[in-house]
Amino acid sequence: MSRTFEGKIAVVTGGASGLGESIAKKIAAQGATVVVVDLSGSQDQVAAAIGDTAVGYELDVADETAVDAFEAWLRDRYGRIDVLFNNAGINGVMALSHEYPMDSFDKVMSVNTRGAFMVQRMGLRLMLDDGGAIVNTASIGGLYATPTAAAYITSKGAVVMMTKTAALEYARKGIRVNAVAPGIIRTPWLDGLEDDLIETLAQQVPQGRVGTSDEAADVALFLASDQATHVTGQIMLVDGGRSAG
Numbered sequence: 402m403s404r405t406f407e408g409k410i411a412v413v414t415g416g417a418s419g420l421g422e423s424i425a426k427k428i429a430a431q432g433a434t435v436v437v438v439d440l441s442g443s444q445d446q447v448a449a450a451i452g453d454t455a456v457g458y459e460l461d462v463a464d465e466t467a468v469d470a471f472e473a474w475l476r477d478r479y480g481r482i483d484v485l486f487n488n489a490g491i492n493g494v495m496a497l498s499h500e501y502p503m504d505s506f507d508k509v510m511s512v513n514t515r516g517a518f519m520v521q522r523m524g525l526r527l528m529l530d531d532g533g534a535i536v537n538t539a540s541i542g543g544l545y546a547t548p549t550a551a552a553y554i555t556s557k558g559a560v561v562m563m564t565k566t567a568a569l570e571y572a573r574k575g576i577r578v579n580a581v582a583p584g585i586i587r588t589p590w591l592d593g594l595e596d597d598l599i600e601t602l603a604q605q606v607p608q609g610r611v612g613t614s615d616e617a618a619d620v621a622l623f624l625a626s627d628q629a630t631h632v633t634g635q636i637m638l639v640d641g642g643r644s645a646g
């Protein structure tokens with residue numbers, strides 16, 4: 402295993418499950434010190450499974466005061482961060498746009514867009530002196546709409562544009578900002594779906610299967626790594642070819 406991230410301080414939100422957990426484990430295995438952030442309570446277990454180079458931190462990314470306190474904690478403990486995976490996200494209810502319930506819309510936006518923006522803002526502040534890399538988790542849904550998911554699709558479209566805006570703003574300050582955009586990947590996110598529906602979704606993918614969290618995590622790590630030093634403002638799809646045609 403290469404030690405690509407040796408000496409780096411990495412933060413992963415939504416790190417207790419699915420894609421975030423996979424990212425946290427992979428980047429730790431490549432030498433980083435990793436802060437596993439989540440509101441689920443399981444972040445400490447994931448950190449413990451990684452070992453001494455990981456620590457759990459309980460945070461609701463939608464809570465501005467709590468995000469500010471987390472920034473202060475990181476500054477106090479490390480003085481900076483090098484890599485941020487801004488990955489926490491939730492789904493909304495399924496409904497057509499003319500009937501979409503505003504409480505679900507607000508909830509999704511508060512986590513996926515406002516929360517992600519606050520976490521990105523925090524990461525930028527902690528990288529201003531020494532530079533760094535931010536990888537936001539967008540979605541294929543941020544680029545291609547699907548019916549009955551207006552809140553989620555809208556929230557991830559915003560993540561795409563927030564990524565590009567920050568990439569332009571900080572390109573000369575040594576901070577790269579990219580996004581990984583999964584198609585459908587097998588995480589606890591899919592646990593509520595019937596197997597038949599997952600198979601139907603898989604058949605919409607040219608590869609004939611959904612992806613794994615490890616496959617998406619590998620791309621996220623590439624974007625954060627020194628193998629991608631001339632890559633910024635990009636939205637990298639990990640979708641088994643679904644967006645190709």
Ligand SMILES: NC(=O)c1ccc[n+]([C@@H]2O[C@H](COP(=O)([O-])OP(=O)(O)OC[C@H]3O[C@@H](n4cnc5c(N)ncnc54)[C@H](O)[C@@H]3O)[C@@H](O)[C@H]2O)c1
Pocket residue numbers: 414415416417418419420421438439440441460461462463488489490491512516538539540541582583584585586587588589590591
């Ligand atoms: N699974 C997919 O098919 C898929 C596809 C495209 C994009 N994504 C995106 O990938 C990211 C990770 O999703 P996943 O599939 O691993 O799902 P997941 O549910 O397994 O993991 C998401 C994690 O985020 C945490 N979280 C939720 N709200 C939070 C909050 N307010 N503050 C802190 N943590 C919070 C959850 O507790 C959970 O641990 C999400 O942003 C999601 O939108 C997933």
